[in-house]
Amino acid sequence: MQVIIIGAGRGQRLMPTTANTPKCFADVSGRKILDWAVEAFRANGVDQFCFIGGYRIEQVRDAYPQFTFRHNSDWPNNNILASLFYAEDLMDQPFICCYSDILFTRQVVESMLGCEDDIALAVDTCWLDRYAARTEHPTDDAEKVTVHQGKVTRIDRNIAEQDAYGEYIGVAKFSADGAAQLREHYHRCRELSAGQSWREASVFEKAYKIHLLQEMLEHGVAMSHVDTPGGYIEVDTQQDFDYARKFWIERHKDR
Numbered sequence: 001m002q003v004i005i006i007g008a009g010r011g012q013r014l015m016p017t018t019a020n021t022p023k024c025f026a027d028v029s030g031r032k033i034l035d036w037a038v039e040a041f042r043a044n045g046v047d048q049f050c051f052i053g054g055y056r057i058e059q060v061r062d063a064y065p066q067f068t069f070r071h072n073s074d075w076p077n078n079n080i081l082a083s084l085f086y087a088e089d090l091m092d093q094p095f096i097c098c099y100s101d102i103l104f105t106r107q108v109v110e111s112m113l114g115c116e117d118d119i120a121l122a123v124d125t126c127w128l129d130r131y132a133a134r135t136e137h138p139t140d141d142a143e144k145v146t147v148h149q150g151k152v153t154r155i156d157r158n159i160a161e162q163d164a165y166g167e168y169i170g171v172a173k174f175s176a177d178g179a180a181q182l183r184e185h186y187h188r189c190r191e192l193s194a195g196q197s198w199r200e201a202s203v204f205e206k207a208y209k210i211h212l213l214q215e216m217l218e219h220g221v222a223m224s225h226v227d228t229p230g231g232y233i234e235v236d237t238q239q240d241f242d243y244a245r246k247f248w249i250e251r252h253k254d255r
Contacts, residue, residue, distance in 0.1 A: 001048065003048060003050065003097075004090060005024075005051045006100060007024050007060070009055060009075060011023030011055075011101060013237045013238075014101075014240075017238065018055075020056075025063075027245075028241075029248055033101060033103060036103050037098060037103075037104070043106040049064070050067065050069070051067045051100075052084065052087055053070075054072040054076075070087045072086045077205065079206045079207055079208055080099070081208055082207070085186060093179070094174060094175050094176055096109075096171065097171075097172055099171075103244060103248055104228070107231060108228050108232065111227075111228070112226050113173070117224040118175045118177045119221065119223045120223065120225065121152055121155070121225050121226070122169045122172070122232075124167045124230065124231070124232045129230065136238070136240070137237050137239070143157060143167060143208075144165075145164065145167070147225050151223060152217065152225050154214065155210045156214055166227065170209075185216050189204065199214070233248055
């Protein structure tokens with residue numbers, strides 16, 4: 001199973017931690033955030049990694065020579081979705097993609113690998129626990145989902161808090177068929193929106209991955225959800241970083 005890690009951006013909201021190093025190098029309990037992700041995958045026998053880098057990519061190359069790399073040289077001008085597709089040449093096979101600034105347990109990976117559906121999204125069903133004191137990243141910035149009978153019905157930041165089933169954690173699995181659907185809709189949307197705004201993005205290149213996932217849902221593409229009740233922390237702000245350093249080991253143990 002191929003893993004594609006999206007980590008091109010600088011992480012401006014995590015300054016000064018990201019002043020001289022990539023966001024995924026932030027130290028949580030003696031390990032880089034990226035080390036925790038690698039450990040979660042390797043614990044499940046997954047050891048084929050591609051890192052999509054931009055800001056300070058040379059540091060990641062030096063620290064992880066075993067990785068394959070794709071360089072998003074235009075990272076200041078694009079966003080997560082466009083960044084992901086720098087590794088499109090690896091999408092003719094099943095793959096898991098994930099953000100580089102998240103902490104998640106090996107059980108999340110185990111559950112994803114155990115799902116046989118073409119597209120599966122990892123969802124934190126206890127997401128509100130982390131938001132109790134998360135003032136720098138409020139719930140209206142969460143990538144929330146609604147579901148019905150095991151399938152995702154919507155993925156959108158604008159879902160009302162009380163209507164959300166959980167928060168998409170940034171980890172998604174695609175079979176070869178699922179990857180083909182992702183690629184088909186990506187190119188369709190990019191061609192139709194050339195030079196124009198697209199969904200909530202000012203231009204297509206600034207779109208988030210969830211924008212394409214929602215577009216696919218609206219076109220009838222089925223997506224399953226794989227749930228984790230916690231076992232996940234996003235490190236987006238300095239407040240998140242402090243929270244992760246305080247609580248991650250407790251959340252990680254026995255999971």
